[in-house]
Amino acid sequence: MATFVLERIVPAPPAAVFDVSLDVDLHVASQSSRGERAVAGKTTGRLGEGDEVTWSARHFGLRFRLSSVVFDVQRPLRFRDRQTKGPFASFVHTHDFTPVDGGTLMRDTIEFRSPLGAIGQLVDKTIMRRHLIAVITERNDAISRHFS
Template sequence: MGSFVRERVIAAPVERVFALSLDVGVHVDSMTAHDERIAGGVRSGRMAEGDIVTWDARHFGIRFRMTSLVFDVDAPHAFSDRQIRGPFAEFRHRHTFEPAPGGTLMRDEIVFRSPFGPLGRLVDAVIMRRHLIRLIDERNDVLAAQAVAS
């Protein structure tokens, strides 16, 4: 099973960063390089406890669909999402937010596992971890820019 943590201080209040992190429009804006769009579920605004959204995007030249469930929402401190249908054998993402000098410390904890046993573990180690880190960083670049501009 692969995992990683990304942390970033964003020059905006915790409440703003938390709200933008749950906004499906911000997510779509952050994934334009991957032609990501909403294919089902919540289509606009901020997601809440129990909401489901299906994302459709292109990665590695292939179209993927992933349906995620938002849970454990503790505004404005934390929330989680996990894949309930899609390309991974497992995908969980914990988001936490806390006041920090200069704004908000945003922390992303990702746990993932590709299918296909030993082959999936090899893909995770060689390709997927690096790809997912890049995606989270791209998302967080856009989120930070929007939080500061708001």
């Protein structure tokens, strides 16, 4: 399983950052460069415990669909989402929100595994990790801009 962690300070209280992080519309806007849209499940508004959504987006020039479910919601400190159907053998995203001077420390922990065994592990190390960091960074940029 490949893992990475991204952290940033967002100039807003944890509850506000938490809520915006669950907003489908902000997520779609943040991923417009990939043509992402919510196509099934809860397709607009704020996600909550047990909500499912299917995303459609272009990555590496191909259109992919990924369905996920939100779980372990502990407002305003944490929530998680995991792929229920899609291109990964496994994908879990943990979102943590910690109050700090000047706002909220937003921490994203991504654990993922591509299919195809050893070939997938090589893809994860050489391509996928860097790609996912760019995707999550772009989303986090939009969250930060929301509070600017």
